[in-house]
Amino acid sequence: MSADQQRILARAAHEVIPGQIVNLGIGLPTQLFHYLPDEMEVLVHSENGVLGCRPRHADEAPDWDLIDSGGAYIATRPGASVFDSAMSFAMIRRSRVDVTFMGAFEVDELGNLANWKIPGKFSPGIGGAMELAQKVKRLVILCSHNDKHGNPKILERCRLPLTAERCVSRIITDKAVMDVTPQGLAVVDIAEGLSVSELREATEAELNVDERRLGRF
Amino acid sequence: MSADQQRILARAAHEVIPGQIVNLGIGLPTQLFHYLPDEMEVLVHSENGVLGCRPRHADEAPDWDLIDSGGAYIATRPGASVFDSAMSFAMIRRSRVDVTFMGAFEVDELGNLANWKIPGKFSPGIGGAMELAQKVKRLVILCSHNDKHGNPKILERCRLPLTAERCVSRIITDKAVMDVTPQGLAVVDIAEGLSVSELREATEAELNVDERRLGRF
Amino acid sequence: MTLLNHKHRLIEEAVAAIPHGASIMVGGFGSPGTPFALIDELLAQGQHDLTLIKNDANEPGIGVGKLIAAGRVRRLITSHIGLNRDAIAAMNRGELEVELFPQGLLAEKIRSAGAGHHGFLTDIGQGTEVASGRREIEMDGRIWGIEQALYADFALVHAEHADRYGNLIYRATASNFNPLMAMAADTVIAQAYRVDEPGSLLPEAIHTPCAFVSQVVEVARDTSEQGRRAHVG
Amino acid sequence: MTLLNHKHRLIEEAVAAIPHGASIMVGGFGSPGTPFALIDELLAQGQHDLTLIKNDANEPGIGVGKLIAAGRVRRLITSHIGLNRDAIAAMNRGELEVELFPQGLLAEKIRSAGAGHHGFLTDIGQGTEVASGRREIEMDGRIWGIEQALYADFALVHAEHADRYGNLIYRATASNFNPLMAMAADTVIAQAYRVDEPGSLLPEAIHTPCAFVSQVVEVARDTSEQGRRAHVG
Numbered sequence: 001m002s003a004d005q006q007r008i009l010a011r012a013a014h015e016v017i018p019g020q021i022v023n024l025g026i027g028l029p030t031q032l033f034h035y036l037p038d039e040m041e042v043l044v045h046s047e048n049g050v051l052g053c054r055p056r057h058a059d060e061a062p063d064w065d066l067i068d069s070g071g072a073y074i075a076t077r078p079g080a081s082v083f084d085s086a087m088s089f090a091m092i093r094r095s096r097v098d099v100t101f102m103g104a105f106e107v108d109e110l111g112n113l114a115n116w117k118i119p120g121k122f123s124p125g126i127g128g129a130m131e132l133a134q135k136v137k138r139l140v141i142l143c144s145h146n147d148k149h150g151n152p153k154i155l156e157r158c159r160l161p162l163t164a165e166r167c168v169s170r171i172i173t174d175k176a177v178m179d180v181t182p183q184g185l186a187v188v189d190i191a192e193g194l195s196v197s198e199l200r201e202a203t204e205a206e207l208n209v210d211e212r213r214l215g216r217f
Numbered sequence: 218m219s220a221d222q223q224r225i226l227a228r229a230a231h232e233v234i235p236g237q238i239v240n241l242g243i244g245l246p247t248q249l250f251h252y253l254p255d256e257m258e259v260l261v262h263s264e265n266g267v268l269g270c271r272p273r274h275a276d277e278a279p280d281w282d283l284i285d286s287g288g289a290y291i292a293t294r295p296g297a298s299v300f301d302s303a304m305s306f307a308m309i310r311r312s313r314v315d316v317t318f319m320g321a322f323e324v325d326e327l328g329n330l331a332n333w334k335i336p337g338k339f340s341p342g343i344g345g346a347m348e349l350a351q352k353v354k355r356l357v358i359l360c361s362h363n364d365k366h367g368n369p370k371i372l373e374r375c376r377l378p379l380t381a382e383r384c385v386s387r388i389i390t391d392k393a394v395m396d397v398t399p400q401g402l403a404v405v406d407i408a409e410g411l412s413v414s415e416l417r418e419a420t421e422a423e424l425n426v427d428e429r430r431l432g433r434f
Numbered sequence: 435m436t437l438l439n440h441k442h443r444l445i446e447e448a449v450a451a452i453p454h455g456a457s458i459m460v461g462g463f464g465s466p467g468t469p470f471a472l473i474d475e476l477l478a479q480g481q482h483d484l485t486l487i488k489n490d491a492n493e494p495g496i497g498v499g500k501l502i503a504a505g506r507v508r509r510l511i512t513s514h515i516g517l518n519r520d521a522i523a524a525m526n527r528g529e530l531e532v533e534l535f536p537q538g539l540l541a542e543k544i545r546s547a548g549a550g551h552h553g554f555l556t557d558i559g560q561g562t563e564v565a566s567g568r569r570e571i572e573m574d575g576r577i578w579g580i581e582q583a584l585y586a587d588f589a590l591v592h593a594e595h596a597d598r599y600g601n602l603i604y605r606a607t608a609s610n611f612n613p614l615m616a617m618a619a620d621t622v623i624a625q626a627y628r629v630d631e632p633g634s635l636l637p638e639a640i641h642t643p644c645a646f647v648s649q650v651v652e653v654a655r656d657t658s659e660q661g662r663r664a665h666v667g
Numbered sequence: 668m669t670l671l672n673h674k675h676r677l678i679e680e681a682v683a684a685i686p687h688g689a690s691i692m693v694g695g696f697g698s699p700g701t702p703f704a705l706i707d708e709l710l711a712q713g714q715h716d717l718t719l720i721k722n723d724a725n726e727p728g729i730g731v732g733k734l735i736a737a738g739r740v741r742r743l744i745t746s747h748i749g750l751n752r753d754a755i756a757a758m759n760r761g762e763l764e765v766e767l768f769p770q771g772l773l774a775e776k777i778r779s780a781g782a783g784h785h786g787f788l789t790d791i792g793q794g795t796e797v798a799s800g801r802r803e804i805e806m807d808g809r810i811w812g813i814e815q816a817l818y819a820d821f822a823l824v825h826a827e828h829a830d831r832y833g834n835l836i837y838r839a840t841a842s843n844f845n846p847l848m849a850m851a852a853d854t855v856i857a858q859a860y861r862v863d864e865p866g867s868l869l870p871e872a873i874h875t876p877c878a879f880v881s882q883v884v885e886v887a888r889d890t891s892e893q894g895r896r897a898h899v900g
Contacts, residue, residue, distance in 0.1 A: 017437070018437070018439060019437025019438040019439040019440060020437065020438070021438070021645050041438055041439045042438075043438060043599070043644070043645075045645070046840075047770065047771075048696040048697070048699075048840050048843055049696070049840045049842050049843050050637075050839070050840050051643050051644070051645060052637070063839060064698070064699065065699045065700075065827075065838045065839035065840060065841040066699065066839040066840050067696075067697050067698070067699055067840055068840075069696075071697045071750065076637060077633075078631070078632040078633025079438070079597060079599045079601065079632025079633060079644065080637045081601055081635075081637050081640040081643040081644065082637045082638055082640075082838075082839050082840060082842060083640075083643055083842065084774075084837075084842045084843060084844070084845070084846045084847060084874075085696070085722070085770070085771075085774035085842075085843050085844050085847060086549065086774045086775060086777075086778045086847055087643070088771075088774075089549075089770065089771030089774055089775065090548055090549040090550060090617055091643065091645045091646070092550075092771060093549060093550025093551075093771065093791065094548065094549075094550045094617060094646070096645035096646055097645070123767075124747055124748050124749030124755060125745060125746050125747035125748055125749065125765075125767040126746070126747070126767065126769050126770070126797070127746055127747035127749075127769075127770050128746070128769070128770040128771060129769075130769040130771075130772075130791060130792060130795065130797065131769055131770070131771040131772075131791055134790075134791060134792075135550065135791075161795065161796050162794070162795050162796075163795070164794075164795065165794040165795070234670070235670070235672060236670025236671040236672040236673060237670065237671070238671070238878050258671055258672045259671075260671060260832070260877070260878075262878070263607075264537065264538075265463040265464070265466075265607050265610055266463070266607045266609050266610050267606070267607050267870075268876050268877070268878060269870070280606060281465070281466065282466045282467075282594075282605045282606035282607060282608040283466065283606040283607050284463075284464050284465070284466055284607055286463075288464045288517065293870060294866075295864070295865040295866025296671070296830060296832045296834065296865025296866060296877065297870045298834055298868075298870050298873040298876040298877065299605075299606050299607060299609060299870045299871055299873075300609065300873075300876060301541075301604075301609045301610060301611070301612070301613045301614060301641075302463070302489070302537070302538075302541035302609075302610050302611050302614060303541045303542060303544075303545045303614055303782065304876070305538075305541075306537065306538030306541055306542065306782075307781055307782045307783060307850055308876065308878045308879070309538060309783075310538065310558065310782060310783025310784075311781065311782075311783045311850060311879070313878035313879055314878070340534075341514055341515050341516030341522060342512060342513050342514035342515055342516065342532075342534040343513065343514070343534065343536050343537070343564070344513050344514035344516075344536075344537050345513070345536070345537040345538060346536075347536040347538075347558060347559060347562065347564065348536055348537070348538040348539075348558055351557075351558060351559075352558075352783070378562065378563050379561070379562045379563075380562070381561075381562065382561040382562070542782060542784070545782075546787065549775060549778075549787075550789075551775070551787045551788055551789055552787075552788040552789065552790070552806060552807070552809075552811045553787065553788045553806070553811075554779065554782075554784045554785075554786065554787045554788070555784055555785040555786045555787070555813070556783075556784055556785065557785070569806075571804065571813075573785065573786070573802075573813075573815075574785070574815075576785075578785050578786075580788070580804075580806070582806075582807075583788075603871070604871070605871060606870070606871070609871075637839070638836070638837070638838060638839070638842075638872070638874075639871070639872055641871075
């Protein structure tokens with residue numbers, strides 16, 4: 001994992017409150033798993049049908065019946081339950097998951113999210129992302145601020161097919177932490193060593209910055 | 218229980234084949250319970266959430282968590298399962314119950330059934346009767362041939378609000394066993410000592426009788 | 435939603451969250467699964483103008499029968515009240531509004547809410563008076579009735595065994611409407627004979643995952659009608 | 668429906684009931700819960716022009732991946748095939764029709780069939796391309812998408828433990844779509860690591876009551892991919 005990714009995860013770990021139910025999307029968000037200590041009373045939901053999962057310890061053999069939605073062999077913690085896919089998504093649609101972390105191809109000023117399809121290039125199906133994005137109480141996006149060609153991923157308007165409309169609460173990238181507000185994107189924290197103008201340069205969306213309240217991470 | 222009722226039940230017991238799933242309605246049909254021996258591989262479904270119930274033996278204490286849909290404290294047999302009300306009615310709507318026995322206020326030539334409401338006099342709610350009548354593969358009615366005033370219950374057309382349309386397969390009364398056919402009601406068996414003209418006298422519906430094939434019970 | 439680590443409560447505290455005029459789902463089919471202790475606490479606290487959603491009206495003098503007799507219930511959404519002559523009398527006097535549904539449709543209306551839907555398409559009741567007044571839609575050459583999802587402010591449920599996160603296990607025919615209601619109400623108060631530490635329940639054996647349960651209270655097995663029934667069939 | 672006392676079968680016999688062109692639901696999310704032994708038997712028997720309904724396409728060379736690679740599958744109704752590059756390639760070449768649904772909607776379409784409904788009303792996907800082409804209805808001031816129930820001729824499911832009546836218990840995340848599919852298909856063939864006498868399973872622990880299961884076969888834990896996975900995350 002890159003230093004940028006580690007910074008994103010370390011910052012994201014502060015979003016989780018003991019006692020919450022949390023869902024971790026495939027890819028980078030799954031790694032947040034390792035930032036939630038065993039003694040923390042948090043239940044991680046995986047939409048394939050488990051509430052209360054944790055990474056396997058180094059000395060634990062895989063249980064062939066127990067994976068997370070990304071396909072990794074995992075373990076459970078005390079208080080865990082397992083259930084079928086209808087129950088799992090009922091939990092999601094009834095907003096019983098407190099916070100979910102997801103990756104993104106694009107996010108925009110309205111909180112629209114695109115993270116499942118690149119027409120003509122990538123369309124394996126949306127999996128559980130749509131229900132999670134639309135219904136979970138708080139959706140936090142973890143992604144690189146720019147794609148590998150340097151193009152901004154934080155846009156004025158998403159151009160790819162949407163996962164869900166107006167669903168994102170907060171975006172955490174290697175460069176900034178931004179909240180989606182009725183007035184657009186508000187920068188909460190900015191990466192150590194980065195200037196506001198450098199951040200704006202790397203972003204297509206309009207950014208509201210209150211320098212007096214700006215945090216560093 | 219009257220001799221007539223016992224005759225109805227004894228005849229009804231022949232309708233059950235080992236290996237079947239059976240539902241017994243409230244009232245007389247519930248008593249059919251006692252005609253299904255413990256060693257017979259039949260699972261009795263009760264719509265409050267159990268498949269595989271049996272009457273308590275004389276020496277068994279009641280289990281306060283285990284009733285049938287009529288409120289009687291019951292027991293279970295090997296192979297029993299318990300489940301919630303949604304699962305119980307899914308089983309009914311998916312026609313996974315092979316045969317159900319029900320009482321009736323009125324049945325008619327088309328196989329229409331009325332057994333839940335007498336406007337202005339009796340309307341406690343339909344309970345599970347509607348789904349059972351509409352969806353179970355085979356519906357057998359167990360009732361007295363005439364009401365306590367001697368009026369026929371086997372009618373040309375039901376006059377009371379229907380439980381379900383064209384749902385009845387067979388009717389077993391103290392006087393006859395009748396099948397609902399595209400040509401109307403066909404008498405299968407007639408009670409010992411009763412003549413066909415006496416039976417017709419006691420019945421409003423048209424009855425088709427093939428005397429050469431008529432059974433006695 | 436209450437945090438996982440703050441769900442285990444005293445019964446007085448849990449029930450005090452219910453205001454006058456609330457809509458309340460109540461588990462149970464007959465006595466099994468009826469949360470008698472929670473109902474008695476509601477009776478003691480005095481909430482009124484309630485809308486109750488329950489399969490039946492229990493029997494006179496027990497469970498929701500007490501609430502109805504005390505005039506606390508404005509409206510009852512149910513499938514069958516034949517075992518409670520007081521409820522039938524109150525309905526006939528016009529003191530209790532009663533809305534009746536076939537039992538399986540009532541269960542599915544609640545389940546539909548629990549799954550976060552707005553309703554479902556069914557052929558149950560077509561051709562009977564149940565379908566009169568119900569909105570219909572033509573699809574694939576047939577007419578289907580639209581049954582709307584039934585949500586509620588609160589659910590009172592009874593479980594055999596719980597943990598303090600609110601995971602629930604039901605027993606025998608005491609399950610019935612409880613797991614459905616636990617998903618359909620905004621705030622879910624569960625009573626259980628035992629409330630243990632997380633990890634006490636086998637993950638596969640849990641019927642209602644804790645995500646749906648807001649508060650869990652421990653009740654004694656011999657409290658109220660829980661262990662001694664008026665009606666023994 | 669098969670009689671209770673005649674459900675316990677040999678795998679060859681159970682799978683032989685499936686004709687060419689059948690629609691078949693297959694349990695499993697990734698490897699857990701995938702009925703590998705039943706799929707391998709289907710591969711051996713040669714049925715073709717199949718419509719499969721499965722959450723995913725497994726991975727290349729295992730499970731339904733084998734059926735797809737062998738050209739047996741005409742159409743796949745699924746939620747995500749990202750772990751099977753062969754399936755994606757077959758889709759892109761136009762050799763495999765793929766219909767994609769959001770996972771929770773796919774689960775509910777199957778559950779809706781399992782409950783005997785014709786469909787349900789949802790707001791999931793409104794405002795996205797998932798809603799394009801979907802019939803809609805206005806109700807209570809909002810627009811709802813109508814998702815139709817998804818039935819199938821057969822379901823192949825995997826359970827941990829069964830009895831010879833066909834009662835099933837699933838384990839851990841091997842449950843997933845299995846209990847839903849067991850209710851939605853006309854004929855349900857279950858494989859289980861153990862098939863015991865009735866009475867061996869606790870009534871409260873049974874996830875799929877035997878009423879839904881047509882045939883049950885016992886499979887060895889180390890048969891096929893069941894106990895040794897290609898993919899270890």
